[in-house]
Amino acid sequence: MSRFLHPRYETLEAYTPGEQPRDRAYIKLNTNESPYPPSPQVLSTITQEEVENLRLYSDPEGKILCDKLAGLYKLSPKNVFLSNGSDDILNFAFMAFGQAGAAFPTITYSFYPVFGELHGVPCERIPLRKDFSIEPSDYFGKNKLLLITNPNAPTGMALFRMQIRRIVEANPHSVVLVDEAYVDFGAESCAPLVSEYSNLLVVMTYSKSRSLAGARLGFALGNAELIADLNLLKYSTNPYNVNRLTLAIGAAAVDSDAYFRANCARIIETRENTTKALESLGFCVLPSKANFLFTKREGISGAALYQALKARGILIRHFNKEPIADFIRVTIGTNEEMAAFLSATQEILREEGLL
Numbered sequence: 547m548s549r550f551l552h553p554r555y556e557t558l559e560a561y562t563p564g565e566q567p568r569d570r571a572y573i574k575l576n577t578n579e580s581p582y583p584p585s586p587q588v589l590s591t592i593t594q595e596e597v598e599n600l601r602l603y604s605d606p607e608g609k610i611l612c613d614k615l616a617g618l619y620k621l622s623p624k625n626v627f628l629s630n631g632s633d634d635i636l637n638f639a640f641m642a643f644g645q646a647g648a649a650f651p652t653i654t655y656s657f658y659p660v661f662g663e664l665h666g667v668p669c670e671r672i673p674l675r676k677d678f679s680i681e682p683s684d685y686f687g688k689n690k691l692l693l694i695t696n697p698n699a700p701t702g703m704a705l706f707r708m709q710i711r712r713i714v715e716a717n718p719h720s721v722v723l724v725d726e727a728y729v730d731f732g733a734e735s736c737a738p739l740v741s742e743y744s745n746l747l748v749v750m751t752y753s754k755s756r757s758l759a760g761a762r763l764g765f766a767l768g769n770a771e772l773i774a775d776l777n778l779l780k781y782s783t784n785p786y787n788v789n790r791l792t793l794a795i796g797a798a799a800v801d802s803d804a805y806f807r808a809n810c811a812r813i814i815e816t817r818e819n820t821t822k823a824l825e826s827l828g829f830c831v832l833p834s835k836a837n838f839l840f841t842k843r844e845g846i847s848g849a850a851l852y853q854a855l856k857a858r859g860i861l862i863r864h865f866n867k868e869p870i871a872d873f874i875r876v877t878i879g880t881n882e883e884m885a886a887f888l889s890a891t892q893e894i895l896r897e898e899g900l901l
């Protein structure tokens with residue numbers, strides 16, 4: 547830390563992204579990326595001409611992409627906000643809508659408290675139920691910026707649209723942000739509710755179901771006034787926050803939506819098969835609607851499993867905090883990757899005398 551840093555940031559604890567190690571080739575099941583490449587239409591977007599056009603600024607409105615996303619979600623372009631990954635939107639949401647504080651589950655996306663600290667927004671943490679589900683009525687009448695990850699991370703468990711609707715109705719004086727990073731893997735999206743409520747912001751990303759984590763593209767769907775607020779902050783920080791290539795790729799991905807839906811269906815099938823296989827090895831697996839599983843096995847700690855899998859060239863995610871320290875989070879890869887994960891896991895359990 548330099549002596550020049552503003553004192554307000556001296557104690558800021560930054561978000562820790564999942565590791566991206568380069569020491570050897572790993573089977574990467576640790577950051578919820580898609581195991582499948584983007585669609586052929588996306589790949590063919592990157593022409594020499596597009597690259598040459600990088601000398602020009604991108605369209606700050608991203609009009610072509612906004613129009614396409616509006617069409618896909620049956621909204622107006624005024625209801626769509628584009629950003630450099632959806633983390634950008636979360637940042638803006640804390641800046642814009644955090645004046646009364648924020649509230650979110652104790653176990654959820656670990657970036658939220660970082661934004662809270664960054665912007666001086668006091669954060670209330672609401673415990674999950676014993677079964678790790680979210681109790682909607684715990685969020686009624688808070689009238690703070692609410693953050694509901696649906697499906698939740700790292701549990702993978704989802705609320706129904708109707709349950710979120712009740713939360714939105716019970717907080718008329720604050721924004722309810724539904725982070726739908728994983729919604730395409732089997733949960734109900736709240737996008738159809740956007741035109742009904744002025745305080746609902748649905749946040750989505752291209753990073754998971756659309757196989758474009760490296761392109762950095764996220765978007766929010768909401769009432770036109772909420773979207774205008776986000777634009778105010780965007781135009782006050784970085785008006786060209788989405789680059790030209792990513793705008794083009796994003797539009798091509800909407801055009802090939804069926805390709806991505808098919809990938810999601812494959813991932814869902816692999817998830818269900820992996821769940822059964824883990825259960826037959828004695829694992830407890832939370833019911834997941836995401837592209838990952840949250841699971842634990844009696845007799846071996848999450849940390850020990852993480853280390854033993856890493857030694858075998860398989861990366862998964864472990865969170866060293868209670869009450870989830872016993873769990874591991876495993877991204878759903880290809881069938882081959884999951885077979886490798888399962889056989890390594892079986893080997894580890896045998897060595898530990900647990901099978």
Ligand SMILES: *Cc1c(COP(=O)(O)O)cnc(C)c1O
Nearest residue numbers: 631632633655699727751753764
């Ligand atoms: C991955 C993820 C995001 C954000 O991803 P971006 O790559 O910044 O779009 C947001 N919320 C949750 C819960 C996530 O898991």
